[in-house]
Amino acid sequence: MxxxxxxxxxxxxxxxxxxxxxxxxxxxxxxxxxxxxxxxxxxxxxxxxxxxxxxxxxxxxxxxxxxxxxxxxxxxxxxxxxxxxxxxxxxxxxxxxxxxxxxxxxLVKSYAIVVPKDSPVKDLHDLKGKKIAFAKGSQGHLFVLKAMRDAHMDPDSAEFAYLSYGDARSAFERGFVDAWAVPDPRYADTELSTGARTILTIGELSVPxxxxxxxxxxxxxxxxxxxxxxxxxxxxxxxxxxxxxxxxxxxxxxxxxxxxxxxxxxxxxxxxxxxxxxxxxxxxxxxxxxxxxxxxxxxxxxxxxxxxxxxxx
Missing domain, CATH: 3.40.190.10 (Periplasmic binding protein-like II)
Structure with a gap:
């Protein structure tokens, strides 16, 4: 036993x-x-x-x-x-x-912050006082916060619009938001369909x-x-x-x-x-x-x- x-x-x-x-x-x-x-x-x-x-x-x-x-x-x-x-x-x-x-x-190029093709925004600093769209709790959420930290910007200097991808796309195309943090393939789709212009890719952040x-x-x-x-x-x-x-x-x-x-x-x-x-x-x-x-x-x-x-x- x-x-x-x-x-x-x-x-x-x-x-x-x-x-x-x-x-x-x-x-x-x-x-x-x-x-x-x-x-x-x-x-x-x-x-x-x-x-x-x-x-x-x-x-x-x-x-x-x-x-x-x-x-x-x-x-x-x-x-x-x-x-x-x-x-x-x-x-x-x-x-x-x-x-x-x-x-x-x-992540290097598959996630970006984009603006409309005719937007006067050239870089993140130009988004002070403007609206940035992303899904709350998504990769885009911390992407935007990290980008602002790298640029020595106060997060409160821009307005965050917490939107699902579908709602963000609609708001972006209708001019209700000034920028959008978006991943592929939606990133590629909005480039091709609206001419959206990239101001920052995720690989440009100071921390991977x-x-x-x-x-x-x-x-x-x-x-x-x-x-x-x-x-x-x-x-x-x-x-x-x-x-x-x-x-x-x-x-x-x-x-x-x-x-x-x-x-x-x-x-x-x-x-x-x-x-x-x-x-x-x-x-x-x-x-x-x-x-x-x-x-x-x-x-x-x-x-x-x-x-x-x-x-x-």
Missing amino acids: LKPMLAAGLFALVCTAHADDGYPTQIRIGIQKGDGLVALRASGKLEQAFAPHHVKVTWHEFVYGAPLVEAINAGDVDVGTVGSTPPIMAQAGAAPAVVYVANAPK QYGFYISTRSFAQKYPAALRLLFDQLDRQTRESLAHPQDTARFLSGNTGVPPEVWDRAISRLEWGVSYPIADDVLNAQQDSANLAFETKVIPRRIDVRQAVLQIK
């Missing part, structure tokens, strides 16, 4: 092995129009990869990151990709179950910005193998998609309804990809964003982003 301590130890080993090797019956993935998961969904290859493990894959589209975070926290979605702001707000109180599990490459893949702590702890399989398939698909941009543009147009000419412009500047475990320099940059979020009262308390990281290896 096993002694109690030995039995407990063996039980723990069995549980650990199960957690490392186990797969869920389904994996529910949250996506946004411009992220690399869109190409993976369109390819059907993830379903093929999960089939031997009897895992059903479902896809859930969101217009921006904050609602996706809410869905993950509520248990309606298992994993998804967002910008830097939503997980910061989640950790600060809105969705404490959410954790970082991987990151996308540094990254996208992140998030999950719940319980899912990531129980099914790391499922997340590794997802990310490895995403990495393969990303390399294939970016190596054939014209084919990818046509492919994605049919899958998303976004015109191929928009994807043609957007694909060359999209920062698709995935890395895990998350490197220290990425976490340092995210901590800078979290500090700024507290200092500008986007979140109610200081946070340590590393406390919300679950490294899968």
Whole structure:
């Protein structure tokens, strides 16, 4: 008969092995129009990869990151990709179950602050006293705040219009806002359809910005193998998609309804990809964003982003 301590130890080993090797019956993935998961969904290859493990894959589209975070926290979605702001707000109180599990490459050209083509605005300083649109809690939220900090501008020197992408597009075209922080492919779409002019891209900020893949702590702890399989398939698909941009543009147009000419412009500047475990320099940059979020009262308390990281290896 096993002694109690030995039995407990063996039980723990069995549980650990199960957690490392186990797969869920389904994996529910949250996506946004411009992220690399869109190409993976369109390819059907993830379903093929999960089939031997009897895992059903479902896809859930969101217009921006904050609602996706809410869905993950509520248990309606298992994993998804967002910008830097939503997980910061989640950790600060809105969705404490959410954790970082991987990151996308540094954002450089796929997010911009744009103004109408005939606007007299030349740079950020010209937006003093004017309206800047972005979705509250989105990547654009901290993008604008960081840009203003870099320019030594008081955030109160401009008026923020918290609008969804659809409402922001309408307000921008009708002249109700003076600038818009917008990601691809919507960025490319508004350039092509309205002649919008870029005054700042996200890669020009003093501190790098990254996208992140998030999950719940319980899912990531129980099914790391499922997340590794997802990310490895995403990495393969990303390399294939970016190596054939014209084919990818046509492919994605049919899958998303976004015109191929928009994807043609957007694909060359999209920062698709995935890395895990998350490197220290990425976490340092995210901590800078979290500090700024507290200092500008986007979140109610200081946070340590590393406390919300679950490294899968």
